[in-house]
Amino acid sequence: MSAPIHPPRRSTAYTHAAYTRCAGTWIEHEPQKAELVALRDAMEVARNSRNIVVANVPDVEAYHRLSLALFRHDRFRPLALDGWLVATVIDAIGEPPIVEDENDPAFTDYIRHSIGEIGSARIRRAIAEQAQRFLPILINENNVEGAVLLAQNTYMTLMSESTTPLLVQAMVSGLSAYYDELPEEE
Numbered sequence: 001m002s003a004p005i006h007p008p009r010r011s012t013a014y015t016h017a018a019y020t021r022c023a024g025t026w027i028e029h030e031p032q033k034a035e036l037v038a039l040r041d042a043m044e045v046a047r048n049s050r051n052i053v054v055a056n057v058p059d060v061e062a063y064h065r066l067s068l069a070l071f072r073h074d075r076f077r078p079l080a081l082d083g084w085l086v087a088t089v090i091d092a093i094g095e096p097p098i099v100e101d102e103n104d105p106a107f108t109d110y111i112r113h114s115i116g117e118i119g120s121a122r123i124r125r126a127i128a129e130q131a132q133r134f135l136p137i138l139i140n141e142n143n144v145e146g147a148v149l150l151a152q153n154t155y156m157t158l159m160s161e162s163t164t165p166l167l168v169q170a171m172v173s174g175l176s177a178y179y180d181e182l183p184e185e186e
Helices: 033-055 060-071 074-079 083-093 106-118 121-132 135-140 144-159 165-181
Strands: none
Touching (some): 060 144
């Protein structure tokens, strides 16, 4: 395949919006006071429910599986990494491998490596803070488990260098969108 196409980095007033595919969505803009109040209240509900939810998640593998299922929901599509960031990864480490055997770790290893390439504190913070904005929606839907998983993912994304399910899905969704937008080869 030829060199990656470099979509331009969007100029945004809200810096966090430059890293994700949130253009045209409500998370493209900085949260206003009412949203921040709702977010604070939702975070408190998630925090108070954490022990109940954690008791139903038997191990780290279940946590990852449930978190990935949550972030695959269409509502989280705006959190996919923007094209310029995906192109940066491809420039640095190459194209993602095509795997045919689900037990082949090559794609998973590629995702981990790609997150390591672009997972600066600034990008982690931007994605975590944008993702947190979905907490009030989950709480309003009475999806407390989803809210706790989201809160835990945003915390781990922000406070560690872990390859969190949130970052994994942002990268996978970003790669998918990037390749969907490539011009057809003749």
